Amino acid sequence: AVQLTQSPxxxxxxxxxxxxxxxRASQGISSALAWYQQNPxxxxxxxxxxxxxxxxxxxxxxxxxxxGTDFTLTISSxxxxxxxxxxxxxxxxxxxTFGGGTKVEI
Amino acid sequence: xxxxxxxGGGVVQPxxxxxxxCAASGFTFTSYGVHWIRQAPGKGLEWVAVIxxxxxxxxxADSVQGRFTISRDNSKSTLYLQMNSxxxxxxxxxxxxxxxxxxxxxxxxxxxxxxxTLVTVSS
Numbered sequence: 001a002v003q004l005t006q007s008p009x010x011x012x013x014x015x016x017x018x019x020x021x022x023x024r025a026s027q028g029i030s031s032a033l034a035w036y037q038q039n040p041x042x043x044x045x046x047x048x049x050x051x052x053x054x055x056x057x058x059x060x061x062x063x064x065x066x067x068g069t070d071f072t073l074t075i076s077s078x079x080x081x082x083x084x085x086x087x088x089x090x091x092x093x094x095x096x097t098f099g100g101g102t103k104v105e106i
Numbered sequence: 107x108x109x110x111x112x113x114g115g116g117v118v119q120p121x122x123x124x125x126x127x128c129a130a131s132g133f134t135f136t137s138y139g140v141h142w143i144r145q146a147p148g149k150g151l152e153w154v155a156v157i158x159x160x161x162x163x164x165x166x167a168d169s170v171q172g173r174f175t176i177s178r179d180n181s182k183s184t185l186y187l188q189m190n191s192x193x194x195x196x197x198x199x200x201x202x203x204x205x206x207x208x209x210x211x212x213x214x215x216x217x218x219x220x221x222x223t224l225v226t227v228s229s
Contacts, residue, residue, distance in 0.1 A: 001168070034215035036151075043201055043219035044151065055217070087151055091214045094165045096141075096153040 002026055002090050006099035013104060019075040021102045023088035028068045032092035035064055035073045038101075039084045047086075048073065078104070108132045108218040110202050115223030118192055128185040128202030128220060135183035136160075139205035141216060142176060142187050144198035144225075154200070155187065158211045165213070170196075192227045199224050 003026040013019050023033065031051040036044035046055050048064035051071055061076040075082055083106055088099040114126040128140070142154040155166045155176040164176055175188040185202050200223050203216035 032214075036216075038151075043203075043222060044216070045219075046206070046215055046217050049206060049215040049217075089151075089153075089215065091212075094213070095167045096156070096213060098151040098153065101150045 001095050002029060002093050002097050004088050004090055004097055004099035006086075006088060006102050008102060009100060010103040010105060012106065013078050014106070015078055015080060017078045019078050019082075019104060021073045021086055021088075021104075023066075023071040023073070023099050025069045025071070025090060029090045029092035031067045032090055033064075033066070033071050034089045034091065035062075036087045036089065037082075037084045038087065044087060075104075108204065110204065110218060110220035112200060112202055112220045112223035115200065115225045117226045117228060119229050120193060120227055122192055123188070123190045124192060124225060126187040126189065126200055126202075126223060126225070128187075130183045130185065130202075130204075133204070133218075135178075136180045137209050139163075139207065139210065139213060140178065140185045141203045141205060141213070142174075142185075143201045143203055143216065143219075144196075145201070145222075146195075146198045149198075152198070156205070156213050157185070159209055160211075163211045189225070192225075194227050197225060197227045 005024045033051045035048040038044040052064045109131045141156045157176045204218040206217040207214045
């Protein structure tokens with residue numbers, strides 16, 4: 001199975017900060033990667049698919065980049081509603097897998 | 107709007123069975139693959155299974171292969187997960203989610219999620 005390693009597992013930031021979350025795949029997955037945001041007690045929300053395609057309605061401060069094994073989610077200017085846990089997910093190979101998550105805290 | 111509503115969760119003893127359902131509305135159910143994804147309390151996300159739009163292609167996580175069966179009834183716009191030989195480590199919130207890809211036998215990302223149903227396996 002493709003293993004996804006997210007770093008850091010948690011981070012502390014302030015409103016207005018630029019935040020970068022990394023996701024590394026154990027083997028090449030082309031651009032078959034998605035990013036999700038999850039708030040406590042809620043289901044995840046799709047932010048980005050195909051490594052860099054922003055979903056409709058997602059603020060433009062979110063961006064994704066990368067291909068192959070190394071991927072990045074960037075929040076250009078952190079807003080209060082962005083404090084949440086973020087997950088990457090690969091869909092190149094079955095079984096589909098998620099990264100361990102990155103908790104963004106104040 | 108797309109709506110997915112899970113049901114069937116509860117407390118069950120180890121070794122017993124449970125069937126989850128996911129009622130879909132607001133989109134053409136017969137045109138999308140659908141997934142089950144679970145999240146143990148306080149833990150990360152784990153993909154469980156997928157069934158293609160036509161029901162012919164199914165894939166499972168290794169952790170549930172041979173114990174869980176995914177199925178769908180397109181006439182009822184409903185997804186199912188039959189869970190047998192349940193273990194304590196199956197305790198989780200189970201979400202159903204729609205695949206983003208339209209009429210495809212491959213899987214991509216999950217663009218709509220239900221609110222989840224909690225399954226607790228305990229004696």
